[in-house]
Amino acid sequence: MLQLDNVVIRQQDFSLRANWSVNAGRKVAIIGPSGGGKSTLLAAIAGFVAVSDGRIIADSRDITALPPGARPISLLFQDHNLFAHLSLGDNVALGLSPRLKLSPDQWRKVSESLATVGLEGMEARKPATLSGGQQSRAALARILLMSRPVVLMDEPFSALGPAMKAEMLDLVMKTLGQTKATLLMVTHDPNDAIRLGDQTILLDDGVANAPVDTQTLFADPPAALKAYLG
Amino acid sequence: MLRVAGFTAAGLLALLTLGTLVVVALHAGGTARLIVSDWAAIRFTLTQAVVSAVLSVGIAIPMARALSRRQFVGRGLLITLLGAPFILPVIVAVLGLLAVFGRTGILNQFLGFWGAAPISIYGFSGVVLAHVFFNLPLATRLILQGWGRVPAERFRLAAQLGMGSSAIFRHLEWPMLRTVVPGILVTVFLLCLTSFAVALTLGGGPKATTVELAIYQALRFDFDLPKAALLAMAQFGLCAIAAFVAWSVARPEVRDIALDRPVDRWDSAALSARLGDFLVLSLGAAFLILPLAMISLNGLPHLLDLPQSVFSAAIRSVIVALSAAGLTVFLGLPLAFTIIRSRRVGGLIEASAYLALAASPMVMGTGLFLLLFAWINPAEIALPLTALVNATLSLPFCLRAILPAIRTVEGRYGRLAQSMGVTGFGYFRLILWPNIRPAVGFSAGLTAALSMGDLGVVALFADPDQATLPLVLYRLMSAYKIGAASGAGLLLLGLSLGLFWIFDRGGRLNAAT
Secondary structure, eight states: OEEEEEEEEEEETTTEEEEEEEEEOOEEEOOOTTTTSSHHHHHHHTSSSSSEEEEEEEEEETTTTTTGGGEEEEOOOOSSSSOTOOOHHHHTTTTTTTOOOOHHHHHHHHHHHHHHHHHHHOOOOOGGGGHHHHHHHHHHHHHHHHHHHHEEEEEETTTHHHHHHHHHHHHHHHHHTTTTTTEEEEOHHHHHHHHOSEEEEEEETTOOOOEEEHHHHSSSSOHHHHHHOO | OOOHHHHHHHHHIIIIIIIHHHHHHHHHHHOOOOOHHHHHHHHEEEEEEEEHHHHHHHHHHHHHHHHOOOTTTTTTHHHHHHHHHHHOHHHHHHHHHHHHSSSTSSSHHHHHHHTOOOOOOSHHHHHHHHHHHHHHHHHHHHHHHHHHHSOOOOOOOOOTTTOOOOHHIIIHHHHHHHHHHHHHHHHHHHHHHOOOOHHHHBBBBBTTTOHHHHHHHHHHTTTHHHHHHHHHHHHHHHHHHHHHHHHHHOOOOOOOSSOOOOOOOSOOOHHHHHHHHHHHHHHHHHHHHHHHHHHHHHHHHSSOOOOHHHHHHHHHHHHHHHHHHHHHHHHHHHHHHHHHHOEEEEEEEEHHHTTTTOOOHHHHHHHHHHHHHHTTTGGGGGHHHHHHHHHHHHHHHHHHHHHHHHHHHHHHHHHHHTTTTHHHHHHHIIIHHHHHHHHHHHHHHHHHHHHHHHHHHHHHHOOGGGHHHHHHHHHHHHOOHHHHHHHHHHHHHHHHHHHHHHHHHHHHHTOOO
């Protein structure tokens, strides 16, 4: 479970409030206008931006003051998810051991994880030799391997074409769906939210609203969502 | 841990730059006064620096333009060669210039054949000639980058509008030059201001003495400590003003962008333009290559029968160079981290590290001399001092290579690594080091080459029995042992370039980027 308890994020003349919780295993889209604070919200949950007020609770622990690496959270950025100088195997293995000291058993898990996302036997390849879609898959393999209870994605596949993006979203649902991980995904594309098919958080006027059922939300959009959808 | 190392490095740097300065200032009081010959040295220093800077940049502009718009076989090689004088030992370059422009050089032989009066390379013209040799290539590279920064679309637009060469110069090239040239002028001026070895070998006498040379003479020959300190203060004043101007005008960045291929443009097909470019490029290339070729040609026959003293000096020089390279890396890396990680004092440390650019070897050497000679004979630790001072003087250049490399890695992977808990030494070993290794290798190579060729601090301190290779070479030249000098020069040239190549290559080998 992920809970934002009266959280306030302040940056210069910008502020964002959030007071809600997401149950374990939910797959939640975060949508809202550009500059509305979608990425800032994720950065605060991940620990890159300090909250001015309130508490963040994940996995029944207060993580508000924890450094990013100590939070039960894994992250997928829009790009630069892979270290260009490390092989795919090492890139994924970093998810298990930040010093790359793995047991043979753990290395086997790295290979399994790569196979899960359709990159079987590509351990030795360098990221530059992969297509954009394959790079996204490798990054997803690491997230699966880390198997942290909360997964955050910041416009993860927006550099990919529509068909590839849909494929990646399906892969995310298929693989993460089998775990009990909670997913929060920032997107600017309403179709992504619909494709995730679970809940949506709407950011509007400095407030991150509580997650609601995506279908219900889009069936009868509030004024803010109408304005965003155009 | 890293933070402690960073602040220690910053402290050491401050001690060497500002600390030595304070010592110098304390000794500069008292009875010493600047006399006529001292003012002459100050005037000469300023005049030659201005003339050298204007000539270097003035010739560099047409050369850079020709390079920017011509494609020819050997273009890449020529651009690489333009980087060579920066790491060339000054004494070797002087040797090469003497072989071309000296009394018995090929130019005077040529002139004599036609019955013309021989030219003399000693004095003002010789000092300026050597400075142009060093700084013309540097200025050309920097200005060439300026041309590379003009967007290709501009030249397409100009072609579409039917602009000729003069219109393109007015609308595209002149605005670019106006932003780029002032910074380069001041940089070259600054480099010529602290010139010592050139003045020592080609200048000298009341008419052609720089302040650096005057400090050396006051300390080494007259043992007039207050006078040396006073001259050091004067030199610091000149450098500080020039450095301040350089800092406020612009800081040319040493970066390899857009050098690899010429700009596409449509105005340069005219015969006169092509002829002009050809002339500029061949003369420039000859000016650069001939002295180097002469060193190789004259030195090769003597390489095998060099006196034993030359080889032992070479070994000492290599040790000094390697120590300096190691020191720079061990000082530079923690320093770079502290600059990036510590928000409060990072900027301050960065600024003061660049201050070392304005620090003159002689001022630093004088300060160290004054600081140490009460306890120990500085000659006994001449070689460690040489390594230390050279490492410090190289730091600004090294930081310019290392800082951007670290910033790129931090910007790209910092958050990702943090989110996975890859921190501390693991972050350094797995993420940072593979990406910054080329920059570190380059820095170490640069420092090694610069210290290998140093003829400044070491001349101030060293005894004959522990001379480095450049010092031995200088003594051979002074004794007119031209054959042995040529051989030693070639050896020094090979060692300097070789050290740079090994480090630079080692950094890039199998590197991530």
